[in-house]
Amino acid sequence: MKKKILAAAAAILLQTASIMPVLAQATNSNPLSDVRVRQAIAYAIDMDTIVDTLLEGKAIAAVGLLPNGPYKPNDLNPYKYDPEKAKELLKEAGWDSNRELDLVYYYKDQVTADMMAAFQAYLADVGIKMNYRLLEGDVPAQLSTVPKDPVNGPSAVKWDLAYGALAALALQEYYNRYETGKSAYLPGTPEMDKLIVDINASADPAVQMPAFHAIEKFENERVDLVPLYYQQLFIYQSDRVDRNGGAYGNEQYSYDWGITNWTVKPDAEGKKTLYTNTGPAQFFEQPWLNLGKFIHNKIVFDKLISADGNLTPKAGQLAETYNVSEDGKTVSFTLRDGITWHDGEPITVNDVAWSIETAVKIPNIHPVVSATFLAIEGAKDFVDGKAQHISGIKADGKTITLSFAKADPNVLLTFSQFAPLPAKYFEGVDPLQIQQSQFWQKPIGSGPFKVEEVKMNDFVTFVPYDKYYGGVAQIDQIVALPSDDNDPNLVKNASAHRLDFGYTKNTGDVAALEGMDFMKVTPADIPYTRMLWINQYPKE
Amino acid sequence: MLSYILRRVLLLIPMALVISFLVYLGLEITPGDPVSYMIPPDMYGSMDPERLQALRESLGLGQPFIVRYGIWLWGVLHGNFGYSMSGGVPISTIVADRLPATLELSGIALVLSTIVGCVLGTISALRRGSGTDNSLTVVGMLGVSIPEFFFGLVAILIFALNLQWLPVGGRTLPGYVTFWDRLPHLVMPALVLSVTMTAGVMRYARSSMLDSLNKEFIRTARSKGLPEWRVNLLHGFRVALTPVIVLIGFRLPVLIGGSVVIEQVFQWPGIGNEFVAAVRSQDYPLVMMIALLSVVAVLLASLIVDVLTALIDPRVRLGR
Helix, strand or coil: CHHHHHHHHHHHHHHCHHHCCCCCCCCCCCHHHCHHHHHHHHHHCCHHHHHHHCCCCCEEECCCCCCCCCCCCCCCCCCCCCHHHHHHHHHHHCCCCCCEEEEEECCCCHHHHHHHHHHHHHHHHCCCEEEEEECCCCHHHHHHCCCCCCCCCCCCCCCCEEEEEEECCCCCHHHHCCCCCCCCCCCCCHHHHHHHHHHCCCCCHHHHHHHHHHHHHHHHHHCCEEEEEEEEEEEEEECCEECCCCCCCCCCCCCCCCHHHCEECCCCCCCCEEEEEEECCCCCCCCCCCCCCCHHHHHCCCCCEEECCCCCEEEECCEEEEEECCCCCEEEEEECCCCECCCCCECCHHHHHHHHHHHCCCCCCCHHHHHHHHCECCHHHHHCCCCCCCCCEEEECCEEEEEECCCCCCHHHHHHHCCCCCHHHHCCCCHHHHHHCHHHHCCCCCCCEEEEEEECCCEEEEEECCCCCCCCCCCCEEEEEECCCCCCCHHHHHHCCCCCEEEECCHHHHHHHHCCCCEEEEEEEEEEEEEEEECCCCCC | CHHHHHHHHHHHHHHHHHHHHHHHHHHHHCCCCHHHHHCCHHHHHHCCHHHHHHHHHHCCCCCCHHHHHHHHHHHHHCCCCCECCCCCCEHHHHHHHHHHHHHHHHHHHHHHHHHHHHHHHHHHHHCCCCHHHHHHHHHHHHHHHCCHHHHHHHHHHHHHHHCCCCCCCCCCCCCCCCHHHHHHHHHHHHHHHHHHHHHHHHHHHHHHHHHHHCCHHHHHHHHCCCCHHHHHHHHHHHHHHHHHHHHHHCCCHHHHHCCHHHHHHCCCCCHHHHHHHHHHCCCHHHHHHHHHHHHHHHHHHHHHHHHHHHHHCCCCCCCC
16 A cells, blocks of 8 residues: 555656656757757846846846746746856757857847847857847748657757747747647657646636646746746826826736726817827728737727736626636626617627637637637637537527637636627628728727728827717827837827827837826836747757 | 820830839749738747648739739739738729828929929029039038938927927828818928939039030020020020939939838828838738839830920930
8 A cells, every 4th residue: 555655656746747857968869959058048148138238127037938927936947147057068968069050030120130149149158159040031930830740850940049029918828839739849748738738727826826837847947948038018108198097007908998087188179189009001900910909909899808907807898797617618798788889780699709700710810819719619610611600609699608628718818808890891701801801991899989080091080989888988089190019100209299198118219208208108017028949859 | 206105105015014023023032921921020939830821822822923923914904903912902092092192292392392403503503613602512412412311300300399390290180171281291291302302403403504504505695695694594594404304304203102211201101101011011912003103103204304305405306
C-alpha cells in the first residue's frame, strides 16, 4: 500500500510539468532548442535601459509573458541583464560564435528599427551574431506557418528570432497558440498541451489562476520566447470633456464607459460637440476584427452584454438577462423588449444567430471570438458546408441558446465584444466579402449613437439615437476624423483643439500630449506584450 | 492640325496600355500584400495563414499575375474599373469623391502660381541686376530649394497653431455648405503649394524673358519706334511664354494626380492622399485607376503643350 501511494505521488510529481527540470541540452539539430541558449538571449538584453531610453519610460519591462496582475506568480525569474551569465550559458551550450541568427520584425516605426539595432548590439556583446530584416508581403504566412510535423519539424518559416507582439483580449490567447500543431516556432510537447488544457478548463477565476501560475512558471524556465516589455495604452481627454464618473479602461475594446452620461462644454452656439479620431477613411470597418479600435465599433454597435474597464463581463446590454449552465456548455441570452436598430426595425434573435453564422465563416475576425464560435456544437460542419445552420444555436422568441461541444472559458468575454449586425442588409452577401458590402458606407447599428453624416476621408458625425434603451446621450454630436489608432495627425489636431478624446500607444505622441495644458493623459495597463519568438524547429 | 491631334490621341492608347502593364508589374514585384494590410500587426501572430489564404482567393489574388492583369484590363475596356479591395467601394466612386478636392486645390495653386510667377519673372527680367531682381532671385531660389512639406509644417505652426487664423487641416467640417465655408481650409494648402510652384515659374519666366529680350526681333521692334511696354509685352513676353507654357503644361497632371505631399501634410482628402493609402495597402485596382488617370493626364498635357506652343509661336509647325 505504501509503495502504491509513493508511486502515485511520484507519478503526480512527474506529471506536474511546472516542477519538472528543464532539459539542459538541445532537443534537435537547432541549437536554439537548447534552453541555455534561449536563457542566454534573455540575459543578454537590457530591457530596463531600452524602456528608459528608446521607449521614454512609457512601457514596463516584462517579467513573464502575462501582464502584471493576479494571474501571474510572484516568483518568476526576471532574467535581469547579465551579460556574464549569458556568456557562461552559451559556453555551456557549446554555442558556435560563427553562427548568424536571422531576426525578423514587422513593425515599420523608427523605434522598432532602433530596437532591432540595440538587440543586435546586445547579442554581439555576448558572442551571438544576428542580422535583422523587415518582413514584407504575406507577413502572417511568413511568421506563422506551422510545420507539417508539428513535433519534429522541419521549420516551415525561415527565421530564427521574430520580434512581435500579442495584444490579448483573453489571457488564454498568450498560450493557446503553443498547443501542438498551432505554433510555427515551438515544437509541440505533451507538457505544454496539458497546461493549455488546464487554463482553458474553466471560466472560474479561482480555477484559472493556479493553472495560469503553473504555465507561466513552466514557460519562464523554458524561455520558449523572451518577453520584452508590456506596452501601455494612453487615453487623452481635453478639459472640455467630463465623463461624469464613467470608467477608464482598455480602449482597444468595448467596455461600459457610460458615454450616455458624458458631457462636453458647449461651443459659442451652444452645441455640445465632441471631436475624436478613428473615423473611417473609405469605409466603416466591420466590427468583428478590431473590436474596439474604431469609434463606431464602440458607440454605434452594442453587444449582448457589457464589460467593465478590465473587460470583465458584468451585465446585460442588448440582452436583458443571460445565463451560463453549471457545466459551462450552455449559454442563453434573452433580448430586451422593444430594442431597435437605428432604422427603427426590431433587433431579433435571428439577427444574432445570423451574425454568429456569418462571423464564423470569415477569416478576419478576432481569434477569441472565432474560438468561441467554432466551439459551438455543429459549427465545424457548418463551416465545412456540411450543414445549413449551426446545430448548437437555437432561437426561441427573444431567447437565443448556444450549446457548446466543450466549455469555452471566454464565452461571456466574446459576447461582451461581439456586435450583432442587422441581417436584412446582408442578404445574398458572401461572408468572405462582407466588408465589401455597401452597408459599410453608412452602417445601421444598435448603440447609443447613430451615424448621421458621412464625408469619407473628411469626417463622420454621430448623433444620439433617440430610441436608445439606455437613455439618450447628452452630447449633441460626435465628429470623428479619419485615422486608425496610430494617427499621424494626432498631435497636430489635438494642438488645434480638434481632438477631445482618444487613445494612443505611440510614446512620442504621449510626451507631446502631456505638454498640452488642456489635455489630460491617463495611462492604462493592458494585456499587451512585446516579445522575441524563438524558432526551435530544426531547419531543413 | 486636326489630323495631328487625332494621331496623337490614337497614340495614347498603346502608350497607356504599355504603361498600365508596367505599373501593374511594378505593383506585383513591390513587397506587400493586401490581405496582410487588412490585419493589424498586433494580430499577425494570432491569425491562421490558411484561413487568410481563403480571403486572398475570394479577392482573386490567388490567380497568376498575367491573368489578374488581363481581368483588370478587360474590365477597364468595358468601363468597369473594379472595386477597392479593402472596402469594396467602386473605384469610380472613390475617384469621383476625391477628384473635386484635388482639382480645387491644384487648380487654384496652378492658376495662382502661373499668374504670379509670370508677372514676377517678367519684372525680374526687365529690371535685371536691380535690387528687385536680386530679391526676387533669392526668393525664387528659396522657393525652389525648400521642400514643400517644410513650408507646409511651418505654415501650420504659424497660422494654425500660434495665430489660430486658419484651420490645421482637412477640407470641410460639419455644417459647411458652400465653397466660402470651406475657403479657410483651402487657403493654407493652396498658398503653400502655389509658393513652391510660383518659384519655378518665376525662374523659368525670368530666364526665358531675358533670352527673348536679346533677340533681333526685339531690336527691330524698338527701331520701329514702338512703345517699350509694347515691345516687352507683345513681342518679348509672347515669345518668352513658350518655354513657360511647356513648364506649366507638364504641371497639368498635378490637377489629376494631386500633390501627394501637400495633401498629406494638410490632411486634404484628394487623389494624392488616396494614392498613397492605396499603394501602402496594395489595393491594386485603385492604384491602377489613379495611375492610369495620371498617365492619360501626362500624355494629354504633352499634346496640349505642343498645340499651344504652335499657336503661340508661329515658328513652330506641328507634325514636322
